[in-house]
Amino acid sequence: MSHAPFPYEPFELHGKQLQEAVLRYASNPVYLDNEEWENDDNPYRRQLRPQVVEHLDFDRVPARSEILEYTSLAAQRILTSIYEADLVFLPDSGLKGKYEDFKNFYSPTNRALGEAVRPALERFAFGFLDQEVETSGKWTAESLEAYLASLDANLPGGATLAEKAIRSSSDPERAARMWLIQFAPDFLSEASPMIRNVLGHYGEAQSEWFKIVIDEYGYGVHDTKHSRLYEQTMQSVGLKSDLHHYWQYYLNSSLLVNNYFHYLGKNHELFFRYVGALYYTEATLVDFCRRAVSLLTDVFGDTADVRYFTEHVHIDQHHGRMALDNLIRPLVAEHGEQIIPEIVRGIEEYRVIQDIADDDFATQIAWMDAGPEYKKLHAPVWEAISSGRVTPPVAHIVEPNGELSNTHCHDGDELCHIVSGTMKFVSGFDSYQILEAGEGTVIQRNRLHGAIIESEECVYQIHSVGDYKSCLS
Template sequence: MSPVSRIKSAPDDPNGIVRRYAANAPFRSATAEELVNEDNPFRRPVRPHDLGFLDYGTPLTADRALRLSALLGHRMLRTVHDADLLFVPAGGDGHPSSDDAEAFRSLDNRVLALQAGQVLENHLFHWLDGERTPLEGGAEAVTRHVQDVLEERRARPGRALDVARSSRHRADAATFALTQLTAARPAVQSAVGRGLLGDYGTAHPALRGLLLDDLRDRADREAHYRALLTGAGLSAEPYAYWQFLLGSSLGGANHLHSVSRDHARIGEFLGAWVHHRLDEAVTAAAYAEIFQEAFTGVDTAYFTRTPQLTGEAVAELTGSLLGPLVERFGDEAARSFHHGFEDARRLASLGDEDLAVQLDWADRLDEYKIKAEKLDALISESGIEVDLETFVESHEETSTTHVHDDHRLVVVEVGQMHFWNNVGQMIPMDEGDKLLIPAERLHGSMVRSGTCTYHQPVISDELLSQV
């Protein structure tokens, strides 16, 4: 069980591979009617035109893991992982989903997915290699580390949960937080299902039973998952809220799928799976409380029935998983498990902070409108030169949700538009309105008037610090 390179040989044209994959019809940019998609699980808007200036041949660094290439990369990588999973279209011939289903399932798409997946994984996850803290001492040290993380997370389940609790608009914060779970929980179930497949009975006799127990528990709670979404006024259809999923929300489950698909990385898969189990256990009570307060009478049994992990239980689980691997492969198996656990831990931490910042920004848009007014006045009165993009768009022209790699103002000169950063939130912007959009914050828009002219001045960190 030697360390596995994330990409064995760099393809000659990584960006070309990604662009060819994204040219498939289900990736096309969203229309005004597709903000929420409740009847077409094959429809995955990506903003293919942005791929013309994004570089997927260069791995991301840790400080750039929430940039636009990461958001679009995780959207595409999720579709790579879903290419061989079962999704049922909403209707028969003639329904809009039928053409997307055919394109999604096509042999050409699946071949391109294999090629693009290699490029995307290297771009999205290579930075994790430099974030791990080495751990010596074999299986016993790994078990102690997992127990320590469990205790640490019990004390501090997550900053995003704290922000959601303290939000002025709690129902809005709870809605957005719940949509992020739709990016992760069903995908974890699919990844665990992948791990069940194979003939490894003599190599690891207990593994199939452990994974099957986990999969059975998730299946048993499926009705409560759907009831939770319904009670919150949301759809339980797969990827109904695709455009509102943060890249970091997609990232954790993408990583679990990546290590479950590559069978040379079984140790990493098991480590990542244990972290997902741990993360779900320590956040369950807080999620149940948040959703109970936000949505009257909502069914939160999905969380209250989440299997809990004591220090003894997580030690027993880790030992059961590692024992046969260490017996066959020695301490390298323990290191591989630790790598998977730590990578999943780092991705969960990134997702928690990303969600916390997104919730805080959405909860204080009035303050960001005031900041935008001050910045616009400062630029004008002081004659400050800034980079500027101007857009002239027609009625119902829609911007698929995205992030910017820099801070930007939105300044409407002529016309009207709708701005959104949450399910059901149509924020009107009229002539003269301004809004500050910090770097890496998910948002989209649609023109409401015949035409709309708006500007996006780029705001430096130094200029932002002055308001």
Template sequence: MTSKLPSYEPFALSAEQLREMTVRYAVNPLYLDNEEWLNEDNPFRRQLRPQVLPHLDFSTTLSRPEILDYSGLAAQRLLTSIYEADLMFLPKSGFAEKRADFAAFYSSSNRQLGELIRPALEQHVFGFLDEEVAVTGAWTKDSFRAFTERFETREPAGPLPAARAIRESTDPVRAAQMWLVQFAPDFLSEASPMIRNVLGYYGAVQSDWFKIIIDEYGYGVHDTKHSQLFERTLESVGLRSDAHHYWQFYLNSSLMMNNYFHFLGKNHENFFRYLGALYYTETTLVDFCESAIEVLTEVFGDTVDVRYFSEHVHIDVHHGRMALEKLIWPIIEQCGEGVIADIVRGFEEFQVLNEIADADFAAQIGWMDGGPANKALHEPVWAAISSGKVSAPVAHLVEPRGELSNTHLHDGDELCHIVSGTMRFVSGLNSYQILEAGQGTVIHRNRLHGAVIESEECVYEIHSVGDYRACLS
């Protein structure tokens, strides 16, 4: 007589278990706060601010209005580290001094803890797409063909919102550098998420998809590998090209864009969604790259190396057609019309993420440019608080010289008020305001920032005002 087997139950962590395992993962010494703004040629170091994680609830699904809140940024930073433990990174030099970090990053403990919390983090930041994108109706080959024809004959979208933000910035060089930094998580390990889909066994499509990857890797010639071309772009405008050098300046939405493809590629049940997202990005990349060449040349002149973008202009018309004709249509033939809805869903989802990222970047440039204005806003907002007209929760802090608040953001507007000492308040790459006693700044909701203390001691207050405009009425 055989014993009765238990009923199958999908694995899931409780909210408390998830919080415990997330903190346990993030207190790895690799992930502790940095004492400098930049990581020096060490791709294993990523600042996850583990001291904040016990206060966050990753067991919920963020809504569209919440997706840029702090828990979204925290989750995207965690996911980037978890996904990239599947990839191979090495520093450009000095490996012997970083070997312990190498071993810790690729250790079984780090990977196992990451895999335990990954599904919940993915649901937390990408679950909103279930509500945001609805693909309805019975899709057929004919309706899908009409869908792709409408897309490919669409009117040009016009200048990119990011390009407009750069051109209109008070400091276009700084804005353009900040823009290029946002692509580093993707472009420096380009096509790595895609490779997740060419492993296994599924016929001729697998070989055709590999041809796109071979293109991305320069047909085995390192000097023409796309990531190498992007390194030259960075270096030509005075930026470093070592992986995650600018970790603290990645926006939430920039990590989200890169992580989305890892999310689809890591979870093979999303295979068909990946095909749709791939078709969208390969087809629109030509317009994007042409716009990038134009704005980068305007800002930097002939010194900027734009070959990364010009190379994509030449090949991505081909890649877009190949994604449709050599990957998507054969998969529909092989798997049936039932997969079309998922392909369309991936296409639509990546459009949504693009829109979020464009708006987020433009808002961050506006925030960086608005440093002096936000500093000036301190006076009327502080007057409303100090007079008792406005009451807001307050945190009192005392920090020594050199104390670095690693970059983060807040879910509502806040007022930073300096009681004594000096603070360098940083709102983005090469963007800061010096705050002395009696001064301060308004910190806008969802805007990336940090600070460093430049006096022997600094006493300051953070007032959570919610919406600073209520203090001005």
């Protein structure tokens, strides 16, 4: 009998196998398109648009310039669903009428299919960070301390692009609600990614990390649990607070931020990267929350319940110190300087992702505010097409009353032209234009949007113009 070891081959899905496996996962009944814009107290329903997923290529690593394209949005939506199958979600109103969805979401098949495609989707979703962050060279405990000091993470910072976009918006209340919606995937299940890292056995640091988790969960008192406070913030400004009620309004980059921490927590070989990201998050959150209190109060007045943010101002000053003194420094002392590049990488990757999300949100608000202007642009762009001066690819579509195009984006600019009927074109939460026959709108690349038909029938065309400005010359 031979005792030669069986050759080990890592599990990887590529090509057609990967495409078929992703489609099989996304075809679960709970992931099919919705007939309404919002999910009503059903945390298992998430629109993954499997009819489009089957045409997408996840077997590559996009560049940073590509990560706001539709394939990345699809990947982030799918990853959110895969990660959250590890978490327990129950509807506020109970499981009556939703028990089949509950079983479908947590079924062994759904979880197994999700885990099979997860490594490939993570490579697709986060692989660009390999090109964005470099932590080579000799790192020592001393150079780590110098690097952390250089971040000035505890000092007040200026307003972000997102915050400026809200304050300067033509509809600040709408913009602020859209902003609060973007945090819901994280804040309504707060600390869930973090809990992945307090399981196991790794000494005193484990107990120190658990103290941070306990704080996030309000020391077992439900009304002081951070996610409960965020529910009340949303409710105070007229938003629903049931989980993923606003799934269709989550931006690509908002899911990227939330999924990044699940990615680090799910893959324990990235444990030290999470330690770095945790420190930076906790250290900078205090100033962010101060600005959030000011912003929400300025926009909504005293009606905004800002306790979620004031609570973090008090607690996270302590958490930042805990992450540095009780996690980073002891772990480096125990496990050596070899882990420092990973700690630094977690910080730097999170900073890159923050910048992407900040710019993406500000751009979306500008797109929402400029809805009437993009509608006016239809005329000159349509003239260029109808005259034959430009001949872009075109899709001819006929849809009945009530047909809902679940939210998505395009990789290039498009012109929507209404031949007959009426369409409600939606560019974000509470943001829309009514398009009648002969009208239309320019759809900006990478911008989240959807539509619903409001006439008995609507005939329209989608022209893939690439860059709409090329039609104006």
